[in-house]
Amino acid sequence: MKRNSRLSSTLHILVHMAEKPAQALTSEQLATFIHTNPVVVRRTIAGLRDAGIVTSSRGHGGGWLLGRAPEDISLAEISAALGETLLPFSTEPESPGCLVEQAVIAVLDDFRIAAERLLQEKLSHITLADLTADFRRRYDLIGVSSHAV
Amino acid sequence: MKRNSRLSSTLHILVHMAEKPAQALTSEQLATFIHTNPVVVRRTIAGLRDAGIVTSSRGHGGGWLLGRAPEDISLAEISAALGETLLPFSTEPESPGCLVEQAVIAVLDDFRIAAERLLQEKLSHITLADLTADFRRRYDLIGVSSHAV
DNA sequence: TTTATCGTAACTAGTTAAGTTACATGAAAC
DNA sequence: GTTTCATGTAACTTAACTAGTTACGATAAA
Numbered sequence: 001m002k003r004n005s006r007l008s009s010t011l012h013i014l015v016h017m018a019e020k021p022a023q024a025l026t027s028e029q030l031a032t033f034i035h036t037n038p039v040v041v042r043r044t045i046a047g048l049r050d051a052g053i054v055t056s057s058r059g060h061g062g063g064w065l066l067g068r069a070p071e072d073i074s075l076a077e078i079s080a081a082l083g084e085t086l087l088p089f090s091t092e093p094e095s096p097g098c099l100v101e102q103a104v105i106a107v108l109d110d111f112r113i114a115a116e117r118l119l120q121e122k123l124s125h126i127t128l129a130d131l132t133a134d135f136r137r138r139y140d141l142i143g144v145s146s147h148a149v
Numbered sequence: 150m151k152r153n154s155r156l157s158s159t160l161h162i163l164v165h166m167a168e169k170p171a172q173a174l175t176s177e178q179l180a181t182f183i184h185t186n187p188v189v190v191r192r193t194i195a196g197l198r199d200a201g202i203v204t205s206s207r208g209h210g211g212g213w214l215l216g217r218a219p220e221d222i223s224l225a226e227i228s229a230a231l232g233e234t235l236l237p238f239s240t241e242p243e244s245p246g247c248l249v250e251q252a253v254i255a256v257l258d259d260f261r262i263a264a265e266r267l268l269q270e271k272l273s274h275i276t277l278a279d280l281t282a283d284f285r286r287r288y289d290l291i292g293v294s295s296h297a298v
Numbered sequence: 299t300t301t302a303t304c305g306t307a308a309c310t311a312g313t314t315a316a317g318t319t320a321c322a323t324g325a326a327a328c
Numbered sequence: 329g330t331t332t333c334a335t336g337t338a339a340c341t342t343a344a345c346t347a348g349t350t351a352c353g354a355t356a357a358a
Contacts, residue, residue, distance in 0.1 A: 008239070011257070059303055064261065090157065095183075103283075103286075105157065152344075192337085206335080211335065
C-alpha cells in the first residue's frame, strides 16, 4: 500500500465487502485485495468501525461486514473516519505575535474552512453504492465483450 | 519551518517583500522571518522566480523582489509555483486489471479533477494584495489601541 | 480444548522533506 | 582587480512520518 492511498485502498476494500454482503471477510482476505498486511488493514479501517461504517467480529468465522447499506455510506463519512485531511497545508502559527503571520493564517484559514466544507459537500453525494454500480458496469461490459469474442 | 507549511511560509515571505517594494531582501533576512535556513528559502521560492512572481539578483546589494504588483499575484499561482498538490490523496493504480480498483479510481479521479478545478478557481481570486491589506488592518488596529492606552 | 480471528503494542524499515555544509558563480564596491 | 556580498545548487545529514512486521492477549466458534 503506497503512501496517500489510504482512501482508495479503503474504498477498494469496501466495494469487495459490498459485493459479498452476507460473508464476513477476514483482515487477511482484505489485505490481499490491496497487497498489504492484515495488521495494516485492521489499523486502517479501525476508524470505520468506530463510525459504524463496518462491523468486526472475533473468533472462528469472524471478520468484517458493512455496518449499513452501501447507499447510506458516503465518501465524506469514509474520508472523515479515516482521519484524512482533505487539504494538505497547515495553518499552525509558528511565530505567535507576528502580524504578518496572523494575516496569512487568517486568509488561509478562511479559504481552508470554505474549501473543506465544499469538498465534504461534494463527497457526501458520492456513496459506496455509486462505486459498486460503477464496478458492476465494468464487470458486465467485460462479460459482454467476452461473449462477443 | 514545519512540514506542510510551505504555502503559509511563502506567503509570509511575500507579504514582507510587498511591504518593502523598493528593497531587495536577502535569503538570510527572509529566512529569519520564517525561522529557517537561507538555503531552504532559496530552494522553496526558486519556483516562484521561474513563474515570474519574484526576481532575484546576485552579488552585493542583491536579494529578492516581487516580480509584479501584489494585485497581480494570486494564491493559485503561488501554490502552483510551489508545486503544491491541492488534494493529498493519490489515484495511482496498484493492481492494474482489477475492476474494483478501476471503478474506485474512476470515481475518485472525477472527484479530484472537479475539486482541484474548484479550489484553483477560489485561490485565483485571492491575491497577495488581499493579504497585505489584512496585515495593514491588523497593524493599524494595534497602532490605534496603543494610542488609546 | 483447539482453532480462527480481531485488537493492539512495540519495533523495523523506507520515504520524504527540512536542515546543513560547501563551493561555484556573479555583481557591486573599493 | 581584488574584496565582499549575494544567489544557485549539489551533496549530505537529520528528523518525522507511515507502512510493514512481529508478537501476543482476548474472544468466539467448532
